[in-house]
Amino acid sequence: MSVSAFASPQRRRVLVFRELPAQQLALLQAQYEVTVANPRLPAHQAAFEAALPLAEGMIGSSVPITEAMLDQAPHLKVISSISVGVDNYPLAALRSRGITLCHTPGVLTETTADTVFALIMASSRRLVELALHVREGHWQRNIDESLFGRDVHGKTLGILGFGRIGQALARRAALGFNMPVLYHARREVDVAQQAPELLGRVQHRPLDEVLSQADIVAAVLPLTPATRGLMNEATFARMKPGAIFINGARGAIVDEAALLRALDSGTLAAAGLDVFATEPLPMDSPLRQHPRVTALPHIGSATHETREAMAAMATRNLLKALAGEAPEGLYAEGPEPL
Ligand SMILES: NC(=O)C1=CN([C@@H]2O[C@H](COP(=O)(O)OP(=O)(O)OC[C@H]3O[C@@H](n4cnc5c(N)ncnc54)[C@H](OP(=O)(O)O)[C@@H]3O)[C@@H](O)[C@H]2O)C=CC1
Numbered sequence: 001m002s003v004s005a006f007a008s009p010q011r012r013r014v015l016v017f018r019e020l021p022a023q024q025l026a027l028l029q030a031q032y033e034v035t036v037a038n039p040r041l042p043a044h045q046a047a048f049e050a051a052l053p054l055a056e057g058m059i060g061s062s063v064p065i066t067e068a069m070l071d072q073a074p075h076l077k078v079i080s081s082i083s084v085g086v087d088n089y090p091l092a093a094l095r096s097r098g099i100t101l102c103h104t105p106g107v108l109t110e111t112t113a114d115t116v117f118a119l120i121m122a123s124s125r126r127l128v129e130l131a132l133h134v135r136e137g138h139w140q141r142n143i144d145e146s147l148f149g150r151d152v153h154g155k156t157l158g159i160l161g162f163g164r165i166g167q168a169l170a171r172r173a174a175l176g177f178n179m180p181v182l183y184h185a186r187r188e189v190d191v192a193q194q195a196p197e198l199l200g201r202v203q204h205r206p207l208d209e210v211l212s213q214a215d216i217v218a219a220v221l222p223l224t225p226a227t228r229g230l231m232n233e234a235t236f237a238r239m240k241p242g243a244i245f246i247n248g249a250r251g252a253i254v255d256e257a258a259l260l261r262a263l264d265s266g267t268l269a270a271a272g273l274d275v276f277a278t279e280p281l282p283m284d285s286p287l288r289q290h291p292r293v294t295a296l297p298h299i300g301s302a303t304h305e306t307r308e309a310m311a312a313m314a315t316r317n318l319l320k321a322l323a324g325e326a327p328e329g330l331y332a333e334g335p336e337p338l
């Protein structure tokens with residue numbers, strides 16, 4: 001991505017802080033003066049900072065937007081995130097400054113649930129480890145039980161967070177793999193209304209019960225002050241010995257040192273992780289090389305179809321909100337609605 005600006009003093013300005021497909025960029029350029037600059041790239045930092053003072057709209061993802069940045073952007077009206085998660089944004093500061101936040105719920109739900117289920121399969125059946133066994137030339141005779149995995153079908157799945165992605169994951173597990181599902185969320189979902197196909201197949205339970213009864217626990221809830229560090233020494237200790245932990249939410253909901261201890265002590269048989277406290281995962285993180293960790297580079301929604309749909313929705317959101325109309329992906333809730 002190159003830093004680009006198309007200057008004209010009369011037009012309203014938009015700052016694109018992450019790559020946007022050409023078609024979406026063209027839609028923005030048709031109406032606005034557009035600067036493309038990702039502040040995570042050293043070569044773009046100056047352009048990003050130079051664009052803030054006149055920007056009325058911003059669109060992008062994977063960049064923590066700070067109050068200091070908002071201080072530099074007195075004309076900012078809308079931020080359109082190319083993500084469903086909004087943990088990169090200072091929600092209270094946006095609210096107090098009257099800046100609209102948009103995100104992309106829904107369009108990535110099924111793809112992300114696919115990824116989380118793939119991590120469940122990979123961790124339980126040791127797919128990455130065994131594929132490497134073949135690739136590295138170790139398959140000289142039939143494998144013995146030291147390389148056997150664990151069944152997924154019929155096992156109890158615990159889901160932390162039972163919104164769009166949690167329910168899509170539950171459908172895969174309950175309807176496809178005959179798995180009883182226990183879920184933890186602050187509110188019980190009206191399954192008959194919201195997901196009738198899951199009636200009788202999912203149960204709302206307190207966190208402790210989900211952790212102590214599930215064979216596999218998968219996290220798909222937002223990162224908020226209440227969920228930061230939710231999985232720690234004490235909560236991992238409540239899990240069944242030999243259980244599997246999957247994180248498809250955000251890295252910071254997990255105390256990674258406690259996760260490593262749970263793996264090394266045998267409390268956990270394996271972990272499948274799409275997200276990490278620091279991304280990209282640092283080269284010296286023990287999670288990179290751990291034999292019982294399947295680590296993915298935050299690819300929950302990373303298919304061609306879904307990333308295009310997210311970029312298109314985020315662009316529509318930005319254009320509508322800047323035009324004073326109601327965007328479909330308006331982020332309306334605060335971080336802690338209860
Ligand atoms: N790995 C990846 O690439 C991706 C990760 N994600 C992550 O997944 C998250 C969920 O997305 P989505 O399903 O669309 O979101 P939803 O808002 O539809 O669902 C969130 C769920 O989490 C529950 N929840 C919220 N706060 C708490 C809490 N403190 N304790 C327990 N449960 C809580 C909510 O229920 P209630 O409010 O009743 O508690 C709800 O069931 C995103 O915020 C994002 O962080 C999303 C897409 C891709």
Ligand SMILES: O=CC(=O)O
Pocket residue numbers: 082083084085086108300301
């Ligand atoms: O992590 C991805 C998101 O959309 O949130």
